[in-house]
Amino acid sequence: MRKSSTIFLLLIPIFVMAGIGIGYVLMSKGDDFPLSQSVVALKEAGQGKVIGEESTVTVVYRKGMELKTTTIKTKKYFEPLKQAGAAVSELLNGEHVTDREGMPEGAKLLGLYYGVDRIVYVDISSELKRNFSGDAAGEFLLLKSLYDTITSNIEADDVFLLVNGKEEETLGGHCYIKYPLKKMLTQEVKFNET
Amino acid sequence: MSGTNVCIGAYSINISIANIRHVCYNVRVVTKRYVLSTVLVVVAVVLWQLAAMAMESSNVTLRFSEQTGSFRFVFELPDETWLNQAKVAASYSVIKISLIDSFTIGAPKLPDSIKFSSRDNSIYLNVKNLDNIKVIRLNNPYRLVVDAYVTDYKKPEQSAPPEGKELKQLTIVIDAGHGGNDIGLPVANTKESVLTLSLANELSKMINARSAKAVLIRKDDSSITLAQRITEASKRRISMFLSLHVSEGRYFSVYRTTLPAGSQTIASRYKVDTLQAAYLERSLALAQALETSLKDTFSDVDVYHREMPLPLLSVIAAPAVLIEIPNSSDFLYNAAILKSISEAIYKALASYAKK
Known part of the structure; x- marks a missing residue:
């Protein structure tokens, strides 16, 4: 009797541990759903799971005083964030969109995140700010091209720009980027030379 | 006695x-x-x-209205005799209205293309590009209506009249863009932060020496954040706000800020981030005065009007514009050029204030 109760007492912690393990595995699998409430990070665009087929992404870029939209072929990724990351990378390095203007040299995508508030956080290397060379309209068009490229490829309530992982007040001294960009970038603008 | x-x-x-x-x-x-x-x-x-x-x-009142291609002048006359005996004649660009007796007349503000004068018993209207006229006589009250049809009609852009103040009573805040580590755009023989500071100094000297009071937000080549600029600007009562920057090319740009949809409500006029809502029309008038003055001074350089969200201007409770000066290898800056730009800006400020 004493032997069986000892075995029973030993089995209880084993069952509890097994329950915690199974629960953890199930919970962590739930994070793979798109637009989940937890934060999904893409450390580098193009490192996600490739499905094997080709896909197209939309890139919005500056040409003169206008924004133009183009679609380019890319690998098809399982996660929409990685698709959007590929589009942002294309905008930054201009491999296929060669006639883009006003993009700072050497800027790289460091990360693209979904926040709990459905705001997409885009993290770009410090070259974006360091090598920016433009006036007020140039800064606006650069931010707008980033915003439009992201929102053309994934659903997002807003976009927040980080430079080298940090919040910045401004990119070029004209526009304020300590807030999400939508409110500023969805206003009607007028450039009378276009 | x-x-x-x-x-x-x-x-x-x-x-x-x-x-x-x-x-x-x-x-x-x-x-x-x-x-x-x-x-x-x-x-x-x-x-x-x-x-x-x-x-x-003998009191005669003139009312004026403007339609596409024509101007309407309505003269309110004392009685029927005045109305019936009034004679209207037009030749070339002059319309002459002869009345039966001497009179006093209160004239409204007329566009630049119309010159008004009165002598003896007559009123003279000099209308540019006058084509023909049409006269209507109306009773109760007694009115003589003269419609003047013109060729090459260009309706001026409507803008709210700015506050009627003399320049000498105004405080003009000048914000030299960038500064310190933030050099802004590279310019042919200098950098944006230094150039805007030089222009701000030149302009403030000119304003202070002549009539008004100029206040500089950045007095040396030091870094100032946008938030610090806003704080500095909001410390005092401002009459006009100018932010100075450099453009990407061989052109001037004059910016007015835009505000998010729904910012035109009265409540928005009291929100800190949309204080400019009550001054958008005046900022437009100031921007137009600057564009005209810069075009007059630098006839070989383009002047662009732009409107986009600019946080620094959005929080200013006064007419506020951002001016960008040219950036080109064939537009080299020296003391004379800076003085000319300052003169052009000063003229625009004075012209705006006079209105």
Whole structure:
């Protein structure tokens, strides 16, 4: 009797541990759903799971005083964030969109995140700010091209720009980027030379 | 002294012929003066009434409106006789309205293409590009309507009239863009942060020396964040706000800020981030004055008007614009160029303030 109760007492912690393990595995699998409430990070665009087929992404870029939209072929990724990351990378390095203007040299995508508030956080290397060379309209068009490229490829309530992982007040001294960009970038603008 | 003394209580009066004569004389003189002054007052009142009646009867009011391709002048006349006997004639660009008597006229503000004058019993309207006229006579009240049709009509952009103040009463805040580590755009022989500071110094000297008060947000080549600029600007009551920057090419740009949809409500005028809502029309008028002045001074350089969200301007409770000066290898900056730009900006500020 004493032997069986000892075995029973030993089995209880084993069952509890097994329950915690199974629960953890199930919970962590739930994070793979798109637009989940937890934060999904893409450390580098193009490192996600490739499905094997080709896909197209939309890139919005500056040409003169206008924004133009183009679609380019890319690998098809399982996660929409990685698709959007590929589009942002294309905008930054201009491999296929060669006639883009006003993009700072050497800027790289460091990360693209979904926040709990459905705001997409885009993290770009410090070259974006360091090598920016433009006036007020140039800064606006650069931010707008980033915003439009992201929102053309994934659903997002807003976009927040980080430079080298940090919040910045401004990119070029004209526009304020300590807030999400939508409110500023969805206003009607007028450039009378276009 | 001859005569009879009469005692009334404590008083004693001497009644004599001489005294009676003296009293009668005084009564006559006083009566004469009283009658004379009364007559004079009555005459003055009658004359004043007559003058007032005469003034009232000859008061002519001019009302003006503008449609596409035509101007409408409405003259409100004292009575039917004035209306029926008014003659209207047009030759070349002059319209002459002859009335039966002399008059006083209150004229509204007319566009630059119309010159108004009155002489004797006539009114002269000099209308640029006048094609033909049409005259209508209306009763109750008595109105003479003259429609002037013009060729090459260009309707001016509508803008709210700015506050009527003289420049000498104004405080103009000048924000030299960038500074310190943030050099801004590279410019041919210098950098944006230094160039905007030089221009701000030149302009503030000019403003202070002439009439108004200029306040610089950045006084040296130091870093100032946008938030610090906003704080600095909001410390004082501002009449106008200018932010100075450099453009990407060989052109000037004058910016007015835009505000998010729904910012035109009265409540928005009291929100810190949309204080500019109440001044958008005035900022447009200031921007237009700057564009005109810069075009006049630098005829070989383009001047662009731009509107986009600019946080620094959005929080300013005064007419506020951002000016970008050219950036080109064939537009080299020196003291003379900076002075010319400052002069052009100063002229625009004065022109805006005069309105």
